[in-house]
Amino acid sequence: MSSARPDGRHVFLAAAINGAGWSRAAARWPGTRWNRFNDVAHYREAAEIARRGVLDAVFVSDHPALSSFGLEGGPPHSLDPIPLFAALAASVPDIGFVLTASTTYNSPYNLARRLATLDAISGGRLVWNAVSSFNPDVAANFGAAPLPPRPERYRRADEFLRVVKELWLSWDAPVGPAPAGPLWDASSARVLDHHGEFFDVRGPLNVPVGPQGHPVISQAGASESGLDFAARHAEIVYASLAGAAAARAFRDDVRRRAAAHGRDPDHLRFVPGLHVVVAPTRAEAERRHEAVRGARDEEELIARFRAAHLPENDLTRHVGPDTVLDPAWFPTEEREGTATGHLKGIAELVAEEELTLRRLVRRVEGGHRLVVGTAEDVAVAILEWWEGGLADGFHLQLPILNEDLTTFVDEVVPILRAAGAVPRAYDGSTIRERLGLPDPRPVPATVG
Amino acid sequence: MSSARPDGRHVFLAAAINGAGWSRAAARWPGTRWNRFNDVAHYREAAEIARRGVLDAVFVSDHPALSSFGLEGGPPHSLDPIPLFAALAASVPDIGFVLTASTTYNSPYNLARRLATLDAISGGRLVWNAVSSFNPDVAANFGAAPLPPRPERYRRADEFLRVVKELWLSWDAPVGPAPAGPLWDASSARVLDHHGEFFDVRGPLNVPVGPQGHPVISQAGASESGLDFAARHAEIVYASLAGAAAARAFRDDVRRRAAAHGRDPDHLRFVPGLHVVVAPTRAEAERRHEAVRGARDEEELIARFRAAHLPENDLTRHVGPDTVLDPAWFPTEEREGTATGHLKGIAELVAEEELTLRRLVRRVEGGHRLVVGTAEDVAVAILEWWEGGLADGFHLQLPILNEDLTTFVDEVVPILRAAGAVPRAYDGSTIRERLGLPDPRPVPATVG
Numbered sequence: 082m083s084s085a086r087p088d089g090r091h092v093f094l095a096a097a098i099n100g101a102g103w104s105r106a107a108a109r110w111p112g113t114r115w116n117r118f119n120d121v122a123h124y125r126e127a128a129e130i131a132r133r134g135v136l137d138a139v140f141v142s143d144h145p146a147l148s149s150f151g152l153e154g155g156p157p158h159s160l161d162p163i164p165l166f167a168a169l170a171a172s173v174p175d176i177g178f179v180l181t182a183s184t185t186y187n188s189p190y191n192l193a194r195r196l197a198t199l200d201a202i203s204g205g206r207l208v209w210n211a212v213s214s215f216n217p218d219v220a221a222n223f224g225a226a227p228l229p230p231r232p233e234r235y236r237r238a239d240e241f242l243r244v245v246k247e248l249w250l251s252w253d254a255p256v257g258p259a260p261a262g263p264l265w266d267a268s269s270a271r272v273l274d275h276h277g278e279f280f281d282v283r284g285p286l287n288v289p290v291g292p293q294g295h296p297v298i299s300q301a302g303a304s305e306s307g308l309d310f311a312a313r314h315a316e317i318v319y320a321s322l323a324g325a326a327a328a329r330a331f332r333d334d335v336r337r338r339a340a341a342h343g344r345d346p347d348h349l350r351f352v353p354g355l356h357v358v359v360a361p362t363r364a365e366a367e368r369r370h371e372a373v374r375g376a377r378d379e380e381e382l383i384a385r386f387r388a389a390h391l392p393e394n395d396l397t398r399h400v401g402p403d404t405v406l407d408p409a410w411f412p413t414e415e416r417e418g419t420a421t422g423h424l425k426g427i428a429e430l431v432a433e434e435e436l437t438l439r440r441l442v443r444r445v446e447g448g449h450r451l452v453v454g455t456a457e458d459v460a461v462a463i464l465e466w467w468e469g470g471l472a473d474g475f476h477l478q479l480p481i482l483n484e485d486l487t488t489f490v491d492e493v494v495p496i497l498r499a500a501g502a503v504p505r506a507y508d509g510s511t512i513r514e515r516l517g518l519p520d521p522r523p524v525p526a527t528v529g
Numbered sequence: 530m531s532s533a534r535p536d537g538r539h540v541f542l543a544a545a546i547n548g549a550g551w552s553r554a555a556a557r558w559p560g561t562r563w564n565r566f567n568d569v570a571h572y573r574e575a576a577e578i579a580r581r582g583v584l585d586a587v588f589v590s591d592h593p594a595l596s597s598f599g600l601e602g603g604p605p606h607s608l609d610p611i612p613l614f615a616a617l618a619a620s621v622p623d624i625g626f627v628l629t630a631s632t633t634y635n636s637p638y639n640l641a642r643r644l645a646t647l648d649a650i651s652g653g654r655l656v657w658n659a660v661s662s663f664n665p666d667v668a669a670n671f672g673a674a675p676l677p678p679r680p681e682r683y684r685r686a687d688e689f690l691r692v693v694k695e696l697w698l699s700w701d702a703p704v705g706p707a708p709a710g711p712l713w714d715a716s717s718a719r720v721l722d723h724h725g726e727f728f729d730v731r732g733p734l735n736v737p738v739g740p741q742g743h744p745v746i747s748q749a750g751a752s753e754s755g756l757d758f759a760a761r762h763a764e765i766v767y768a769s770l771a772g773a774a775a776a777r778a779f780r781d782d783v784r785r786r787a788a789a790h791g792r793d794p795d796h797l798r799f800v801p802g803l804h805v806v807v808a809p810t811r812a813e814a815e816r817r818h819e820a821v822r823g824a825r826d827e828e829e830l831i832a833r834f835r836a837a838h839l840p841e842n843d844l845t846r847h848v849g850p851d852t853v854l855d856p857a858w859f860p861t862e863e864r865e866g867t868a869t870g871h872l873k874g875i876a877e878l879v880a881e882e883e884l885t886l887r888r889l890v891r892r893v894e895g896g897h898r899l900v901v902g903t904a905e906d907v908a909v910a911i912l913e914w915w916e917g918g919l920a921d922g923f924h925l926q927l928p929i930l931n932e933d934l935t936t937f938v939d940e941v942v943p944i945l946r947a948a949g950a951v952p953r954a955y956d957g958s959t960i961r962e963r964l965g966l967p968d969p970r971p972v973p974a975t976v977g
Contacts, residue, residue: 108707108712109707115706115707115712116702116703116704116707119649119702119736119737121619121649121650125619144735145638145639145642145735146735147700147718147732147733147734147735148735153711153712154712155712156735158735159735159736159737160646160649160650160736161639161642161643161645161646161736163611163612163615163643163646164611164612164614164615164643164646164647164650165615165646165650166612167611167612167613167615167616167619168615168616168618168619168650169619170616171569171573171615171616171617171619171620172619172620186636186638186639187639188634188671190593190634190670190671191593191609191634191635194593194609195609195611195612197609198608198609198611198612198613199612201567201569201608202569202608202612202613202616218731221729221730221731222638222730222731222732223636223638223730224728224729225724225729252595254564254567255564256564258563259556259557259563259564263601264556264563264601264602264603270595276673280672281669281672281673282669282670282671283666283669283670284595284670285595286595287592287593287594287595287596287604287606287607288567288607288608288609289567289607
């Protein structure tokens, strides 16, 4: 198994470190404290474990609202990612940070400045996952107006990104020794005077151009509007993709859209989600999978999956655990108030392969690809898509933190390393350099 | 010189660490780097020096705009205080953080969450200096609308504070072992359903009640609206006060206003600004003062002060450096687009003492009390006001960072310590406990 890709890049790996992990059972898992979601030491430990594995980044999703999820399993989103990652950046070297923040409920100047500060503090280790909020519980914390419809939210997101990127490059403070005259002049600090549909922003930003030009932009939405936004702005595309054919089609589609917007498609990195449940044997991994889903056995696991994802109607009433599934049974239309990608990921996988509920439940989690197996199984799953050009890396979703992160680093990473797919040490570069992405600063005009 | 106060409290000392210090000459001061305003290591060093002196806190003022100040001396406000202080909290134990953030250009949910996160990360070391933005350059970064008039800004600030404080106490997540039933229930996470003139916020906050209940609230505005806001919300009152009589009158006034709002006036701490220029002798301190003001000599220092603060008119045309000043010559009315306190501080001092421009220029800086002298002079100035009950502490303004902070810690602190006015070590308490302020959590109802 040898797999260095012709482009010379390694598998980009970012580990989600939200709270106690995605498992609802995580809060009460043996040997852990239920309320560690609110303890910075828990996240610092996660970042240190990730760094020990020479992973590229840690990652948090985010909603600024208290989710009722927590009644059962601890809140998935508590500490605000900006101060949280600033604290981790000061404590843990090398590791990158994929930070989720909303374009719907922030102002461009404040967010541009906070992210530029974090990028400066971390020495160029920041990726911003720019999301358009789809959750009505979030909307209610930011005004009386209901959540704007998706197309309006994405028009706002597009303008937000254009403003933020201009702010990030608006002040070329000199580096090195102090210049002889004023410390900067008007031409090095450019006023934007932006006046758009949603924002009026004068600028310039009061944080100078950062160590990697500006943070890397990541995007996660799978709706039509979301894909167009990805094509315009995303450098990392995060998606819910469970099947290989779907992954290839998605990648081709977004690359085509990017080209249509005049971008070089090779400046996009595809980093889908990957859920992993690892154990020494496949049978043990399946038992762990049931346990982290809070199910007593496989039958309960299937029943829960069915209740959550398969609509109860005339067509589906007689489906048993071993009935081959029809993709038409799974709804995929875009709906307000919910993320589009999760359901699509399931439907696409069912369209692609002949699957029963018993098989499907082991293959997909929250619309993402799921691997339940040994460390070797997980490494093979990663290398398959990476070598096949379906993915440039993965956002790892681990059920129990920090236990499953430790297992990944100790068991899976050595296999990837032996395959030449991940590096043995950090080389001090920015996360933009690690991704092989171009510097966004305009090339200075040559004189003469 | 022995001076432990009857209330058992020590002198509260917070050192401003904005950029390279308040001096416009700081950016080019011998032995320093001009662009350290953007280097987290510079701030970490400042926090470490402050901690070595067992100071209570470091402090940053803030405007989210690039000031033209920087053309001459480096920008006073660059890195955003939220990620900056989060990074420092992760690196430097014990020291507190006085963080300035605007109620005019943030949303209550986001700011409440970011500050609660920082308070959790730091273990209860956060003070929020809540300001109403008065700067049109800031307004232009947040929309097409001009800066709202001061009374509207303060109505917004009042509602903002009421919402934020309610959010901060909205979720009593259990501590200790996991409870037997759900991890929390609806009664422990309270919906606000706030609907006001400026904000609609449902809540609850997704960060639980913090280590000190909530961050300590500080306030700095000196306008009528600002004083009313202080009386309603401030636990620390930061003011521009140069004369002792003015300080006493101010304190009495704000205490009276607080009582009128039903608050215990003993729950307010008065922590005015104090500019210090220290050198081994008074003559050397005066030369340093001229140098940090970028003046060649005393005459140039006086000329600059005059140009900045004394209006040129029929009454003032014939004023020389040694003419005794008339307070009527200094304008004190509130104006839009400028902070009220600075001019008031000068006028009050002139009303209180017979002063010439030559004397005045050594007594006041930016409306704040200024001491130019030896370490002993500075210590005496601090103890005078503290023992006299005029101030509970000082926000120290130092011209050259980190040089003058080092001098303060090495030369002034030992004198204050010998006087019993400051502690020799941290005792692990929150900054609220160090200030002797009450816990804001409602006392739980006793059962039976």
